[in-house]
Amino acid sequence: MLGAGAAAPGALARARDELAALVGAPIRGFVAPAWLEPRGLGDVLARIGLDWHETGLAIERLRDRRWIVSVAAAARAVRRLLAARPAVTTAAALGLA
Numbered sequence: 001m002l003g004a005g006a007a008a009p010g011a012l013a014r015a016r017d018e019l020a021a022l023v024g025a026p027i028r029g030f031v032a033p034a035w036l037e038p039r040g041l042g043d044v045l046a047r048i049g050l051d052w053h054e055t056g057l058a059i060e061r062l063r064d065r066r067w068i069v070s071v072a073a074a075a076r077a078v079r080r081l082l083a084a085r086p087a088v089t090t091a092a093a094l095g096l097a
Contacts, residue, residue, distance in 0.1 A: 007041050008044075009047055012030075012048055016048065016050070030052075030053040031053065031054040032053075032054075041053070042060060046063065051063070056071070058071055
């Protein structure tokens with residue numbers, strides 16, 4: 001999805017809609033390998049209506065381009081949750097809870 005021209009709003013919106021149809025739930029965020037993320041991708045994601053995306057350093061809220069949490073802090077929190085309640089955390093991560 002992040003090949004040449006992949007940051008085009010139309011291509012991203014189509015891919016978002018296809019994924020939403022496949023999983024039966026709205027797609028609200030985007031994670032790309034940081035080294036593949038083209039400059040300005042956050043602006044494009046905000047334009048197509050996504051709420052958040054993960055950069056190489058943080059999870060960023062797109063409506064005001066503010067960091068919600070650093071990636072390292074989020075990873076630590078997820079590890080703690082997985083250790084405490086694997087089934088509940090997995091369901092929540094998949095949007096099933």
